[in-house]
Amino acid sequence: MPDMIREIVVVGGGTAGWLTAGAIAARHQGRMKSGFKVTLIESPDIKIIGVGEGTWPTLRTTLEKMGVSETDLFRHCDAAFKQGARFARWTTGEEDDGYYHPLMLPQGFHQVNMAPHWLAQGKGRSFCDYVTPQGALCDDGLAPKTITTPEYQAVANYAYHLDAGKFAPFLQKHCTEKLGVHHVLADVAKVNQAENGDITSLTLKQGGELKGDLFVDCTGFSCLLLGKTLGVPFKDCSDILFCDTALALQIPYATPDDPMASHTISTAHSAGWTWDIGLPARRGVGYVYSSRHTSEEEATEELLRYIGPQAKGLTPRKIPIRGGHRETCWKNNCVAVGLAAGFLEPLESSAIVLVELSAKLIAEQMPANREVMDIVARRFNEVSNYRWGRIIDFLKLHYVLTKRPEKFWRDNTDPATVPDRLQDLLKLWKHQPPWFLDEFDRLEEVFPAASYQYVLYGMGFRTEVDPNDNEPTEDLAQQQAGENAAMTRKLRTQLPRNRDLLRKIQEYGLQPI
Amino acid sequence: MRVETAASVRYGDGQRFVPVVVGEFSNLVAHYPIFFSKDAQTGSFYCGAMLGIDEGENLFLTEGRNFDAYRPMNLQRGPFYTAGSDIAIDLDHPRVGESGQALFEDDGRPSPYLAGVINLFRDLKPGLDQTKVFIETLLVMKLIEPVDISLAFDDGSKRQLEGLYTINRDRLKKLADDKIVELFHRGYLQAIYLMIASLKQVPVLAQKKNSRLAG
Numbered sequence: 214m215p216d217m218i219r220e221i222v223v224v225g226g227g228t229a230g231w232l233t234a235g236a237i238a239a240r241h242q243g244r245m246k247s248g249f250k251v252t253l254i255e256s257p258d259i260k261i262i263g264v265g266e267g268t269w270p271t272l273r274t275t276l277e278k279m280g281v282s283e284t285d286l287f288r289h290c291d292a293a294f295k296q297g298a299r300f301a302r303w304t305t306g307e308e309d310d311g312y313y314h315p316l317m318l319p320q321g322f323h324q325v326n327m328a329p330h331w332l333a334q335g336k337g338r339s340f341c342d343y344v345t346p347q348g349a350l351c352d353d354g355l356a357p358k359t360i361t362t363p364e365y366q367a368v369a370n371y372a373y374h375l376d377a378g379k380f381a382p383f384l385q386k387h388c389t390e391k392l393g394v395h396h397v398l399a400d401v402a403k404v405n406q407a408e409n410g411d412i413t414s415l416t417l418k419q420g421g422e423l424k425g426d427l428f429v430d431c432t433g434f435s436c437l438l439l440g441k442t443l444g445v446p447f448k449d450c451s452d453i454l455f456c457d458t459a460l461a462l463q464i465p466y467a468t469p470d471d472p473m474a475s476h477t478i479s480t481a482h483s484a485g486w487t488w489d490i491g492l493p494a495r496r497g498v499g500y501v502y503s504s505r506h507t508s509e510e511e512a513t514e515e516l517l518r519y520i521g522p523q524a525k526g527l528t529p530r531k532i533p534i535r536g537g538h539r540e541t542c543w544k545n546n547c548v549a550v551g552l553a554a555g556f557l558e559p560l561e562s563s564a565i566v567l568v569e570l571s572a573k574l575i576a577e578q579m580p581a582n583r584e585v586m587d588i589v590a591r592r593f594n595e596v597s598n599y600r601w602g603r604i605i606d607f608l609k610l611h612y613v614l615t616k617r618p619e620k621f622w623r624d625n626t627d628p629a630t631v632p633d634r635l636q637d638l639l640k641l642w643k644h645q646p647p648w649f650l651d652e653f654d655r656l657e658e659v660f661p662a663a664s665y666q667y668v669l670y671g672m673g674f675r676t677e678v679d680p681n682d683n684e685p686t687e688d689l690a691q692q693q694a695g696e697n698a699a700m701t702r703k704l705r706t707q708l709p710r711n712r713d714l715l716r717k718i719q720e721y722g723l724q725p726i
Numbered sequence: 727m728r729v730e731t732a733a734s735v736r737y738g739d740g741q742r743f744v745p746v747v748v749g750e751f752s753n754l755v756a757h758y759p760i761f762f763s764k765d766a767q768t769g770s771f772y773c774g775a776m777l778g779i780d781e782g783e784n785l786f787l788t789e790g791r792n793f794d795a796y797r798p799m800n801l802q803r804g805p806f807y808t809a810g811s812d813i814a815i816d817l818d819h820p821r822v823g824e825s826g827q828a829l830f831e832d833d834g835r836p837s838p839y840l841a842g843v844i845n846l847f848r849d850l851k852p853g854l855d856q857t858k859v860f861i862e863t864l865l866v867m868k869l870i871e872p873v874d875i876s877l878a879f880d881d882g883s884k885r886q887l888e889g890l891y892t893i894n895r896d897r898l899k900k901l902a903d904d905k906i907v908e909l910f911h912r913g914y915l916q917a918i919y920l921m922i923a924s925l926k927q928v929p930v931l932a933q934k935k936n937s938r939l940a941g
Binding site for chain 1: 767870
């Protein structure tokens with residue numbers, strides 16, 4: 214058949230490019246002998262941005278499917294465990310104000326909604342502690358598994374913090390050596406199109422032409438194929454999420470044994486928030502803020518004050534953030550993944566998980582020929598737009614429940630800046646807590662109802678609870694709360710210190726089973 | 727200085743799971759189940775013979791009598807261990823004292839006991855390295871799988887044995903011919919089948935435990 218989709222060209226060699234190329238190549242290994250081919254082309258001199266150092270637990274499955282060894286990931290990407298995030302000073306701004314968004318689901322989540330039971334009787338204990346051990350594990354600085362736990366398996370659910378600058382070359386090596394991805398180092402001089410707009414080939418500056426049936430645009434913010442060539446417009450969302458600048462720093466540890474958190478510490482400041490991520494070799498810290506609410510000088514000062522004496526002599530790197538996404542991510546025979554598709558502030562580490570979800574969808578739904586590609590594209594766009602919307606809602610949720618007095622925070626609570634759907638949900642949740650059969654019913658929801666519960670009840674949101682409605686599940690809920698308390702006690706004595714386990718993995722490795 | 731050689735809990739023989747080497751499998755298989763397990767400190771796999779069900783329990787040990795079965799080399803070695811290429815003795819080991827076997831004859835030559843120990847290490851030391859390579863080969867071929875064993879005893883008590891691994895027989899059956907030949911030539915195929923056969927010792931061991939619980 215003339216229009217079979219067999220040659221996949223991924224343009225751009227950052228995290229998005231290599232994850233997508235790897236996912237497609239791994240899924241279609243069997244077809245490689247009959248002419249299926251994945252090529253990744255990247256410019257020999259563009260530096261990758263290296264978005265975010267936080268990931269989601271999905272990355273474990275993604276990498277396992279690609280055949281990557283988790284031990285290698287830890288050894289080559291300066292990777293560490295991430296068990297969620299702690300949001301400090303987001304609600305009142307006081308010293309003791311903080312809550313966890315852990316990665317474990319609440320105990321018995323599929324059997325009983327613990328939220329109304331906690332609301333009725335969880336007094337004195339945080340929602341997180343009532344339903345999961347993970348907050349306590351983070352407080353104690355413990356790892357989410359032991360040296361005898363096999364690769365990719367968890368005792369407590371986890372994702373990674375990693376050095377994005379090392380992650381892309383690590384994936385490149387795996388994709389080219391193990392998965393048969395062709396790697397071309399060249400610049401795109403011209404994008405050639407057919408009459409219907411389809412991209413037929415790329416003319417290379419260094420000479421030659423690269424043909425393809427499906428082009429994946431991973432060219433980052435420049436969005437060379439989908440944006441510049443096919444003219445798909447960018448949808449800005451700075452009216453909802455105000456942060457537009459980041460100041461980033463890498464901070465060395467005072468001693469190699471300095472304690473290292475196994476969660477992201479996200480602290481609210483006057484006009485935004487800081488991320489604080491512990492990698493084995495260094496900390497990554499950055500201030501994400503709204504330039505409409507503070508100046509670069511003030512923001513720098515606030516960041517350095519947060520870091521303290523260790524920031525002495527360091528100058529932050531300034532990164533502009535353009536929050537938003539392409540109106541459609543798949544047009545003609547071109548689909549954008551990663552920054553080319555869009556970017557949102559890294560508050561919930563949504564960048565890499567979105568790459569994974571897109572890559573998986575492309576790999577699994579790879580259209581057989583050009584004729585059916587439009588059907589797949591339509592579905593891809595529908596689900597992508599849904600995801601962008603849900604992530605924007607979820608990020609905004611972190612801002613709307615604040616009681617902080619600064620203008621940035623007051624402006625964030627202005628209903629005119631809150632998406633309608635989120636406003637409806639907040640209204641609804643005054644009377645019923647989020648759970649199943651709420652709106653989060655997609656097979657691959659980025660943030661499940663549990664995430665909303667952790668943020669809502671972590672920030673002091675109150676849902677009215679009818680005791681009569683709780684009664685039928687009272688015993689079950691109490692049993693689950695008891696099991697959670699028992700598991701918390703057990704894990705606190707059994708799990709090793711975060712840094713100790715990471716050191717052991719460097720030395721002995723994790724076993725594949 | 728003398729070394730006590732009798733088998734006894736007070737000399738450290740009260741061990742439920744003893745590390746073994748591949749060369750011992752044919753001796754072990756007549757008495758014990760042989761499994762893979764993970765070292766708690768490093769997570770690395772090793773092979774072990776199962777001597778008991780509960781922690782610190784050796785069902786092949788009857789106080790005042792000698793070992794009821796083939797005694798794994800790791801128990802035979804007593805207070806001796808290797809330090810580099812030398813054999814060293816742990817002076818704090820409960821076997822070391824004024825009674826038992828002498829290490830040297832009156833004329834200063836090594837005693838038959840010590841000669842036996844030296845002989846033992848000739849097998850044990852390279853045996854540990856060979857076993858490591860055996861395990862690595864099986865891991866690469868994905869021939870190791872976890873196994874859950876649940877035991878119920880006549881007194882109503884139950885035991886769940888955790889952290890044990892054995893040969894993945896489904897994968898073994900599906901292994902390509904060249905891999906099977908490779909395993910055969912390296913002597914691993916025999917070791918694999920000895921491990922599989924040793925599983926028949928699990929009910930025998932459970933029966934021993936059952937008798938102890940009853941009586």
